[in-house]
Each structure stands twice: as C-alpha cells, then as structure tokens.
Amino acid sequence: MNEYDLLNLTYNSMEEARRQMVRLLEERSRTYSLPRPLYNDPLLFRIDMEEVFEKEWLFVGMTCELPAKGDYMTVEIGQNPVLIVRDRDGEIQAFHNVCRHRGSRLCTKASGKVATLTCPYHQWTYDLKGNLIFASPEMGENFDRNEYGLKPVHCKTAGGFIFVCLRHGEPPAIDDFLSALAEYMEPYDMENTKVATESTLEEQANWKLVIENNRECYHCSGSHPELLRTLLEWDDTTDPRATPEFLEHCERQAQSWDREGIPHRHLEVGLRNRIVRMPLKEGTQVMTMDGKPACRKTLGRVQNRELGSMRILHLPNSWNHMQSDHLIVFRVLPVSAQKTLVTTKWLVHKDAVEGEDYEVERLRQVWDATNRQDRDLAEENQRGINSLGYEPGPYSETYEFGVINFLDWYAETVLNNGKQGRF
Ligand code: FES
Numbered sequence: 001m002n003e004y005d006l007l008n009l010t011y012n013s014m015e016e017a018r019r020q021m022v023r024l025l026e027e028r029s030r031t032y033s034l035p036r037p038l039y040n041d042p043l044l045f046r047i048d049m050e051e052v053f054e055k056e057w058l059f060v061g062m063t064c065e066l067p068a069k070g071d072y073m074t075v076e077i078g079q080n081p082v083l084i085v086r087d088r089d090g091e092i093q094a095f096h097n098v099c100r101h102r103g104s105r106l107c108t109k110a111s112g113k114v115a116t117l118t119c120p121y122h123q124w125t126y127d128l129k130g131n132l133i134f135a136s137p138e139m140g141e142n143f144d145r146n147e148y149g150l151k152p153v154h155c156k157t158a159g160g161f162i163f164v165c166l167r168h169g170e171p172p173a174i175d176d177f178l179s180a181l182a183e184y185m186e187p188y189d190m191e192n193t194k195v196a197t198e199s200t201l202e203e204q205a206n207w208k209l210v211i212e213n214n215r216e217c218y219h220c221s222g223s224h225p226e227l228l229r230t231l232l233e234w235d236d237t238t239d240p241r242a243t244p245e246f247l248e249h250c251e252r253q254a255q256s257w258d259r260e261g262i263p264h265r266h267l268e269v270g271l272r273n274r275i276v277r278m279p280l281k282e283g284t285q286v287m288t289m290d291g292k293p294a295c296r297k298t299l300g301r302v303q304n305r306e307l308g309s310m311r312i313l314h315l316p317n318s319w320n321h322m323q324s325d326h327l328i329v330f331r332v333l334p335v336s337a338q339k340t341l342v343t344t345k346w347l348v349h350k351d352a353v354e355g356e357d358y359e360v361e362r363l364r365q366v367w368d369a370t371n372r373q374d375r376d377l378a379e380e381n382q383r384g385i386n387s388l389g390y391e392p393g394p395y396s397e398t399y400e401f402g403v404i405n406f407l408d409w410y411a412e413t414v415l416n417n418g419k420q421g422r423f
C-alpha cells in the first residue's frame, strides 16, 4: 500500500471493511452517486476485486488476436496474471500464468507465439493444454508430472470475443448472452479481422468512475466535439432527447438493415449485457472526423456502409462500437483503488492494407480524442470525490439511467457473491 492509498484507508481491518461494504451498498440511495469509500478506499477496492473481478466473466481480447496455434496473450486481472493461448487443436484456452514449481510468472510478454510454455526460472515446460511435459531430473524419481499441470481459468468465446472467469468451481451463467453475441456479430466474420492499432490509457480514477462515465452521454456536449460530429447523445428510441426526425431516420435505417439481414433489435440480458444498434447522425457513415469511411474494405458480408454503431455492453469491463468498416473494442482493468487501465483496439478487415485501405491516424482520431477527454473527466471526478467537500449527488433518471443500471448491477453482484462466501 503506498502513501496515497493510506490517506484513503477508512477501515481498520478487512472484517470491518466487509461489514461496512454491505452497509454502504444496502443503505445507498439508488439514484445517487456512491459514498466516498466505495471510490477510493483500498480495502473496499480489494473487495471489488474479490467479488467482481475474481468471480465474474471478464472481456480480455479478441479471437483474431490469436489466429494460429501457439499464439498467446497475457492479461493481469488485479494481481492475477492470466495466459490465453490457442492450443494445437485450435481451441482457445486460459490458464493462471503461474508456474506450478515455485510460482514464477510463466509468460512475461503481452503476446507472442510458442510451441510449448517454458518457465524462465527453472525451465519447467508445459504443452499448450497446460500439461507439464518437462521438469529436470533434479526433481527426483518420485516426482509425478501429472500432478503439476497449469491451473485452468474458465474461458469462453463468441462472436470474436474472449471472456475469462477466475471463479473457483462453477462460473456464472453467460450462455444466453454468448449466443446473442454470436448472432449479432455474424455479419462481421470476426475470424477475418485484425487489430489495426491499439492504445492503453492509465487513468488515475476508480474503475467504477470509468464505467459510470461511459454509461451516460450527459457529459458529451460539454466534452466530446469530435465524437458528436457523428454520434447522437442517446442510444435508445425512447430517450426524451430523440426528435421525430431522428425517429424517422431510425426507422428508415432499420428497414435497410433488415434488407441486408443485419441484426439490430435492442437486447438486454439482465443489467449486465446490452446490445443496441443505433444509426449515427444522418449523412454520416462511421465515427470519423468527417463521418466518411475509415477503411476501404467493409467487414465480413457487410455492404451497407451505414450500419450506425452497434454498442455492446458487458459489465463489469467492456463497451464496444461495431460499425460497417471498423470495430472499436474497449477493455477496462482495475489496478488499484484509484488507478485503471483502459485499452482500446481498432479492428479492420484482415486483408485491409495500412496506407492503402486505411490510415491509422484517421482510424483512431475520434476515439483517441474521446478517450483522453473521458480520462480527464474521470480523473477530475476522482479528485473531487477524495475531498471533504464530496457527498453523493443525484443522477438524472432520464439521462443517466445507464449509470443507475450499472450501480444496481454492481451492488447486487457484490452483495450476492459476497454472501455466498466472505460476507
Ligand atoms: S518457478 Fe517455474 S520452473 Fe521454477
């Protein structure tokens, strides 16, 4: 714990922190921002990690990032290094990235390609299914390699997305969402996409402030001039801001999507998942500065360049914008009570050639600006919350309903998961 964390330590022990967590979540006003410790206390952050990030399904990356056998990526979920690899049967597997000898981290790079997995410490070697296949004779005659395979992590894929879950035993149900995701992503032929470019921002803000910021566009007109060139500030036809002209535009677009068999029906799976395809501003095609294409090739079987953006929400850690010629995926990973990593990846058709079909700068311009603006907003939000002057304030139930939904999901998840175990 660093000096800064100590300043925000509100409780004396984990037991007290757990008791207070339950009290704060049970007694909170649903339509108000959370009490301060939930945004900055290091022990409450630890509970968030234990009850949410170590128990729920998390988005980690895209299947197209591991196109061939032996391709791997690594991710740090709090203090849990996780390895995701495509095995020799072409299946994607996830393991704790921890050697079974003395626990060294096994793969130290963010991504790469391997035939087998060799620990850098004493060279124990595992195959891509996690079996220990080599440990030097020094381990003695009675050593049984079969007892020291890598520990598996739950892993599922659908529609090009990879999700992992660190929970011991049965993971939470996710199949309804995954089958919807496969159906909605089908037009994009995700195996024939690639990551054209990516960015990671380190934000000095609690992960919930990052998600809250994403769940409303009340702040958009004050902060996002680039984004608002093409994006509307609402993502539902029932939003009070939607004008009659816009609703007609929606209707026309929906008819053209139906003709091409592009899924667009609004879909919700509990509060955790939401898929919504919404048109962009009339006369624009994708989220670029001028609203014109970012890539010459459209994705998969898509022909209509006006697909709006299909927004996919997966709590607790991802939102996405799927368009006709590029896809933008976002992953949120908490580091500490007041530090969060936000990774953005821009995907295009696998055969699109940089410099000919797309320019990286043009592809990234709008969301690079938007991400920086959102980072600044989340960091300023955190600074104010840390002050003695902070007290929870009211959300707009019409413009900030997404934030209210997120916090309902969060509170319910922490309380339910905690009650099954530590609370
Ligand atoms: S810790 Fe991995 S081989 Fe020793």
Ligand SMILES: [Fe+2]
Binding pocket: 213, 214, 219, 220, 224, 370, 374
């Ligand atoms: Fe924003």
